[in-house]
Amino acid sequence: MKTLGRILIILAVMAIVMGVTYAAVNSGGSASAAPQFEAGRRPPFREGQFDGDRHEGREGGGGWMFGLIKNVGVIAVVVTLIVLPKSVARKRRRTVAAS
Amino acid sequence: MSELQSSSKNLTRIKLTVDLVIFFAFLIAMDPRSSGIAVHEWLATAALAALIVHLLLSWDWIVQISRRFLGRVNLQTRINYILNWLLFIDGSVMMLSGFMISEAVFPTLGIELPRNFAWRELHDMTANLFLLLLGLHTALHWGWVVDTFKRYIFKPLGRLVSFRRRKDVTA
Numbered sequence: 001m002k003t004l005g006r007i008l009i010i011l012a013v014m015a016i017v018m019g020v021t022y023a024a025v026n027s028g029g030s031a032s033a034a035p036q037f038e039a040g041r042r043p044p045f046r047e048g049q050f051d052g053d054r055h056e057g058r059e060g061g062g063g064w065m066f067g068l069i070k071n072v073g074v075i076a077v078v079v080t081l082i083v084l085p086k087s088v089a090r091k092r093r094r095t096v097a098a099s
Numbered sequence: 100m101s102e103l104q105s106s107s108k109n110l111t112r113i114k115l116t117v118d119l120v121i122f123f124a125f126l127i128a129m130d131p132r133s134s135g136i137a138v139h140e141w142l143a144t145a146a147l148a149a150l151i152v153h154l155l156l157s158w159d160w161i162v163q164i165s166r167r168f169l170g171r172v173n174l175q176t177r178i179n180y181i182l183n184w185l186l187f188i189d190g191s192v193m194m195l196s197g198f199m200i201s202e203a204v205f206p207t208l209g210i211e212l213p214r215n216f217a218w219r220e221l222h223d224m225t226a227n228l229f230l231l232l233l234g235l236h237t238a239l240h241w242g243w244v245v246d247t248f249k250r251y252i253f254k255p256l257g258r259l260v261s262f263r264r265r266k267d268v269t270a
Contacts, residue, residue, distance in 0.1 A: 003155060010154050017191040025217050067130030071230060078234025083241045 114156050115247050121149045129230065137203040144204055147194065154187075179239050186232045189225050196222035 124146050131139035154161070164172060164180045172180075198205060199218035205211070237244065 006155055006158055007151055010151055013187075014191045014194075017188050018195040021192045021195055021221075025221065065133075067133050068126055071126055071129050074230050075234040075237060078231065079238040079241060082235065082238035 110156065111247060112251055114153075115251055117149060117152050117156065121146060121153060124149065125233065129226065140197065140201055140203040143194065143197055150190065175239070182232065182235055182239065186229070186236055189229050189232060193222060193225035193229055196225060 124142050127134050128139050128142040128146065134142070161183075164176060168177070168180060196218045199212055200222060201212070
């Protein structure tokens with residue numbers, strides 16, 4: 001029962017965030033200015049303009065490796081940029097404390 | 100080993116498994132060109148359940164810091180808490196914008212939504228931000244990641260290898 005309540009809280013907060021976003025996008029200028037179309041009656045778009053990167057098989061065999069490596073690389077760079085200076089600072093503090 | 104220690108060990112193991120599943124699912128879902136749009140959408144929808152489990156496993160921490168946030172909390176915990184909220188908000192917006200431009204999940208369920216460029220742009224933007232925030236989230240929990248990997252993956256693997264070597268020598 002406790003877990004169910006917690007799940008409902010998480011879903012409720014998520015629904016609030018989604019509701020606010022939906023209202024903001026639909027009432028904001030971005031949605032009204034953007035061209036709208038019915039599903040299934042979509043006009044053809046230029047490559048990359050709307051869904052250029054959403055369809056499979058565009059890049060051939062090496063594409064998936066590149067995407068995966070790129071994403072892992074971004075995460076690795078961010079982790080390194082934060083963890084490395086922190087670890088150096090900790091080591092320095094330890095050395096100072098020891099001396 | 101006490102019951103409390105054993106349950107804490109199990110919880111850490113479950114957390115590690117759930118986090119690894121979310122991480123790899125996210126990596127696959129983040130690249131719809133390779134996985135295909137259907138896998139991208141269904142995996143992201145399923146990740147919602149995994150995300151709820153992840154939050155439930157950290158529920159005590161969330162409640163504790165929410166209560167103490169304006170009081171005495173160290174800087175790293177405060178940054179971590181804010182970052183987690185940003186991750187949650189960004190993830191929710193990313194999911195909503197993904198649903199709004201859905202080509203596999205919603206049409207399969209018989210739901211047709213009028214779509215526009217704004218949702219597509221929002222989806223791209225939030226996905227890129229999510230990648231960055233995930234990196235920061237991983238960096239802030241790096242100590243835990245390293246400790247847990249050592250304890251539950253590398254040490255048991257090392258023990259297994261040394262056991263096999265001993266077995267080979269005696270044979």
